[in-house]
Amino acid sequence: MANTKIHRTRSTKYTQAHLNLCSKTSKLTKCPKCEMTYSTFTTYDTLTHRKYHDLHLKGKKWNSNWGKIVWTSAKSNERIVMIRPSNNAEVKATLEIMDIVNEELNAPHDENYFWSDEKKLDGKAFLYIKNDRAVGVVIIEGLQRQNEARGRWMIYDTREIVPNVFPEFVYGISRIWVCKNQRLNGIAFKLLELSRENLIYGRVIDKHLIAWSQPTDDGGKLASRFNSVTHKSGKLLLPCYI
Secondary structure (H helix, E strand, C coil): CCCCCCCCCCCCCCCCCCCCCCCCCCCEEECCCCCCEEECCCHHHHHHHHHHHHHHHHCEECCCCCCEEEEECCCCCEEEEECCCCCHHHHHHHHHHHHHHHHHHCCCCCCCHHHHCCCCCCEEEEEEEECCEEEEEEEEEECCCCCCCCEEEEECCCCCECCCCCCCCCEEEEEEEECHHHCCCCHHHHHHHHHHHHCECCECCCHHHEEECCCCHHHHHHHHHHCCEECCCCCEEEEEEC
């Protein structure tokens, strides 16, 4: 998730706490807000928790020069930016956010190449910036260049995959995340709408051509509002891909 322009060593995984077994006073503590488990008796754990806690709750501090602006709020200090793979600094900052996202979603850490590597580019990353912090992110990947049939329908209430049906989708939502303090503010939905307007220049992608990758419970709720369809049986179906 390397070319000469972008150094792709992964940043520290924050949820793996260090335990000093030699100390009788060492113990693990679970933060009630960010849910990280760490040792309060080691400097490394304390500093790591502080960084993870701040990013998880408030998002990452964001340089005003990072990202191409695709939308700006007329009323507040908010904007959505598209990450440029040629810019090492903004890619590195986004990869740091993605480490937190993947830890929280229990998702693989090696699926960033399609938006960050210019030689393998087949997707885009969009971030929501609010008060100079990146508080939300959506990662979109292209699905048409792959030969295998990846499209599926998921029954919303049971999370079962409809057998022997393989719909075609153009793009897939690989990841979508909003920091804890900014959830339920419409940020995820805004990211989805602006991303489909900026995936291809001069064209708005039909939301029914976009699928979801293994949505969580919260992701399923978002998907049901964004682009679900109702089957003749009355069941709500979510577009997914594997």
